[in-house]
Amino acid sequence: MDIKGKTAIITGGSRGIGRAVSLLLAEKGANVAIIYNSHKSDAESVKKMAVEKGVEARIYRCDVSNFEQVENTINKIVSDFGSIHIVVNNAGILIKEPFLETKEETWDKTIDVNLKGVFNVCRFSVPFLLKNPPAKIVNVSSIAGRNGGTVGVPYAASKAGIIGITAALASQFTSKGIYVNAVAPGPVDTDLFMGLSNEQRKALESLSPNGRFAKPEEIAHLIVCLIENDYISGETVNINAGRYIN
Numbered sequence: 001m002d003i004k005g006k007t008a009i010i011t012g013g014s015r016g017i018g019r020a021v022s023l024l025l026a027e028k029g030a031n032v033a034i035i036y037n038s039h040k041s042d043a044e045s046v047k048k049m050a051v052e053k054g055v056e057a058r059i060y061r062c063d064v065s066n067f068e069q070v071e072n073t074i075n076k077i078v079s080d081f082g083s084i085h086i087v088v089n090n091a092g093i094l095i096k097e098p099f100l101e102t103k104e105e106t107w108d109k110t111i112d113v114n115l116k117g118v119f120n121v122c123r124f125s126v127p128f129l130l131k132n133p134p135a136k137i138v139n140v141s142s143i144a145g146r147n148g149g150t151v152g153v154p155y156a157a158s159k160a161g162i163i164g165i166t167a168a169l170a171s172q173f174t175s176k177g178i179y180v181n182a183v184a185p186g187p188v189d190t191d192l193f194m195g196l197s198n199e200q201r202k203a204l205e206s207l208s209p210n211g212r213f214a215k216p217e218e219i220a221h222l223i224v225c226l227i228e229n230d231y232i233s234g235e236t237v238n239i240n241a242g243r244y245i246n
């Protein structure tokens, strides 16, 4: 699929991986609808950089865990841009708590944002994507959804659930022209790991066969490859420098 001239929704487009995806899609000529939650100035700066690349870019405040807000936001995006062709479900949170100290609200919040958020955005964007085949959805899972990871049970459960959503949507909608895939990154150098001590960071880096975190741009590159490809659907692609292979 040629990305030029298409419209993409990127959840969590204000920072980290979502920021890199928004900018790479804009670089390739896509118009971008950047969904953020709390960091408006970061979203505005991504929008400004995207506009400088010659595309249309708008920002939308929306909590992806809120069914009604997502419905209204997707409708507004379609009304602003005319149509949508690409959805990148990237918004996510990580609350670090040892399992035996995990609070009920940590479980609820993590599942609500990371898993229900993907459901909500797909639920309301698929009707519009069906009008524009081939359309593309890429969901951001994690190595934690595959091997459990090191960062917490609710997070791993939410990311494993995304793999299920990806497969279920692909089996229902690929024949109707929506290709649905996911990526499962190992640790990436973003704010998600803010607060790690030097020692904790070194320990995580040492788990990686190449000894480092991924850059957000490296994950964005894979996401854009999946969007451009018109034959892959239903896959969750590992991107972890060979740390976990299946």
Ligand SMILES: NC(=O)c1ccc[n+]([C@@H]2O[C@H](COP(=O)([O-])OP(=O)(O)OC[C@H]3O[C@@H](n4cnc5c(N)ncnc54)[C@H](OP(=O)(O)O)[C@@H]3O)[C@@H](O)[C@H]2O)c1
Binding pocket: 011, 012, 013, 014, 015, 016, 017, 018, 035, 036, 037, 038, 039, 040, 042, 062, 063, 064, 065, 090, 091, 092, 093, 113, 140, 141, 142, 143, 184, 185, 186, 187, 188, 189, 190, 191, 192, 193
């Ligand atoms: N970093 C890693 O090591 C890593 C590894 C594997 C997978 N991932 C996954 O990659 C995705 C992006 O993570 P990141 O590392 O780029 O994190 P990040 O830098 O912390 O960015 C998270 C993004 O998600 C948005 N967001 C959070 N809660 C939201 C909500 N309720 N509604 C809408 N947007 C919300 C944030 O928006 P605001 O800034 O406006 O609040 C922000 O743009 C996540 O799904 C994460 O689980 C990350």
